[in-house]
Amino acid sequence: MSERFDCDNCKESLYGRKYIQAEDNPYCIPCYDSLFANTCDECKELIGHDSRELFYEDRHYHEHCFRCFRCDRSLADEPFTSQDDALLCNDCYCNEFSSKCVACDKTVMPGTRKLEYAGSTWHEGCFICNSCQQPIGSKSFIPDKDDHYCVPCYENKFAPRCTRCKQALAKGGVTYRDEPWHKECFVCTSCKVQLAGQHFTSRDDSPYCLKCFGNLYAKKCEACNKPITGFGGGKYISFEERQWHQPCFTCSRCSVSLVGAGFFPEQDEILCRNCNSNL
Numbered sequence: 001m002s003e004r005f006d007c008d009n010c011k012e013s014l015y016g017r018k019y020i021q022a023e024d025n026p027y028c029i030p031c032y033d034s035l036f037a038n039t040c041d042e043c044k045e046l047i048g049h050d051s052r053e054l055f056y057e058d059r060h061y062h063e064h065c066f067r068c069f070r071c072d073r074s075l076a077d078e079p080f081t082s083q084d085d086a087l088l089c090n091d092c093y094c095n096e097f098s099s100k101c102v103a104c105d106k107t108v109m110p111g112t113r114k115l116e117y118a119g120s121t122w123h124e125g126c127f128i129c130n131s132c133q134q135p136i137g138s139k140s141f142i143p144d145k146d147d148h149y150c151v152p153c154y155e156n157k158f159a160p161r162c163t164r165c166k167q168a169l170a171k172g173g174v175t176y177r178d179e180p181w182h183k184e185c186f187v188c189t190s191c192k193v194q195l196a197g198q199h200f201t202s203r204d205d206s207p208y209c210l211k212c213f214g215n216l217y218a219k220k221c222e223a224c225n226k227p228i229t230g231f232g233g234g235k236y237i238s239f240e241e242r243q244w245h246q247p248c249f250t251c252s253r254c255s256v257s258l259v260g261a262g263f264f265p266e267q268d269e270i271l272c273r274n275c276n277s278n279l
Helices: 029-036 090-097 151-157 210-216 273-277
Strands: 019-022 025-028 053-056 059-062 080-083 086-089 114-117 120-123 141-144 147-150 174-176 179-181 200-203 206-209 236-239 242-245 264-266 269-271
Touching (some): 019 029, 141 151, 200 210
Antiparallel strands (some): 019 025, 053 059, 141 147, 174 179, 200 206
16 A cells, blocks of 8 residues: 655645645645745735746735836836835836936936936036036036036136236135235235235335335334334324424423424424523
């Protein structure tokens, strides 16, 4: 008597029948499908042992059920994505959810490099300088109405130019006589020290620091021989083409201050009333 060879579930003989070994036990085909086959998430039917099964995010599908929700294209061998649990092919997803490049009017595909600015989207290669036509990429740019410029082109096209060096003045700088200057270019005509942020004056439209202006052009105090500039609120006394700093305007004999008092010129000297009386 031959040994029995039965389905582990229904106990029917498997002699002369197809069977599948699972968990070390033999099963007839109907029992195997009912016990181990997954249910298709789309049609809700069992995925038989002889069907190609596709698996995505804990969901199982017959190959013919794994299709785009919009166009019904098979996704078995196609790239796809999921939107609110609906499967979409790349074309349908892009048409419905992806942005379009404002330059070429083509879809910006998911995963491609793009640039977004002011609510608009560009392919990375489509976002170019309006002047040199080169891609701007991740570099700095300057918008001008509906155009975009790389920084060098914008400076060459629009930025004011320094009165001294004639190079573009991108930011900051100094305005003198309604003309733009780089801070480092706005210097004293004589000693070349930078004048930005400090007091200065001019002669014949040329700027000078106070020290150089005083040394070159200011009249000298009759007493100390230092320049009389009048800058910073300094007061001075003038008499017969001679000038004195106010603190220097003193009697040549006794050194008493003559500011606001009567005085007497005596050749190159100036005398107070008392010293003049003693002559």
